[in-house]
Amino acid sequence: xxxxxxxxxxQHVQEGEDFTTYCNSSTTLSNIQWYxxxxxxxxxxxxxxxxxxxxKKQKRLTFQFGEAKKNSSLHITATxxxxxxxxFCAGQGGGADGLTFGKxxxxxxxx
Amino acid sequence: xxxxxxxxxYLFRKEGQNVTLSCEQNLNHDAMYWYRQDPGQGLRLIYYSxxxxxxxxxxIAEGYSVSREKKESFPLxxxxxxxxxxxxxxxxSSTTGGQSNQPQHFGDGTxxxxx
Numbered sequence: 269x270x271x272x273x274x275x276x277x278x279q280h281v282q283e284g285e286d287f288t289t290y291c292n293s294s295t296t297l298s299n300i301q302w303y304x305x306x307x308x309x310x311x312x313x314x315x316x317x318x319x320x321x322x323x324k325k326q327k328r329l330t331f332q333f334g335e336a337k338k339n340s341s342l343h344i345t346a347t348x349x350x351x352x353x354x355x356f357c358a359g360q361g362g363g364a365d366g367l368t369f370g371k372x373x374x375x376x377x378x379x
Numbered sequence: 380x381x382x383x384x385x386x387x388x389y390l391f392r393k394e395g396q397n398v399t400l401s402c403e404q405n406l407n408h409d410a411m412y413w414y415r416q417d418p419g420q421g422l423r424l425i426y427y428s429x430x431x432x433x434x435x436x437x438x439i440a441e442g443y444s445v446s447r448e449k450k451e452s453f454p455l456x457x458x459x460x461x462x463x464x465x466x467x468x469x470x471x472s473s474t475t476g477g478q479s480n481q482p483q484h485f486g487d488g489t490x491x492x493x494x
Contacts, residue, residue, distance in 0.1 A: 310487050367424075
């Protein structure tokens, strides 16, 4: 079955540094979604990417979908304490496939 | 105020006992999902339902059962056959239609522990 790998599992950064998490699928994806889960909370939808090579920005967050539609990344510029949490990617294969979530990247920010 | 409500927030299960987790949504979403989250494991799909009176097994359905008698409700029963039920259970819902999965809206979750 489809597998979605996400790295790194944990990332410690100083406040103000940049952060990137990477997502790789074993198969070509039709689309990919990104979610953020704050400590003790539930996942919240951030964005969906559909097109090959697509890049979308949300303030300090930049999301990218690879040309082959098998990988994606989330980059945060100048991290703030409010960015703390776990970031999940979730990919969909073709047809009626559901979402397969990666294991997430835990972002820890040191002030 | 629209959203998804899961109850209870915390639940304890005794050996050999079945327990049912509640999930209600007032978003008028057709699709509903149950996930299990363990530390370091991400979210794993237990069951999902695209329409009332129909549901499908996800990746880890063994030891669980669901029903979808109403559009708003998708309860999950953790049976005694589930030998390692301690986890954080998340319910989600989404609209359906189109080629792509729609964004999923999650409830606050239920933490289940073994006594």
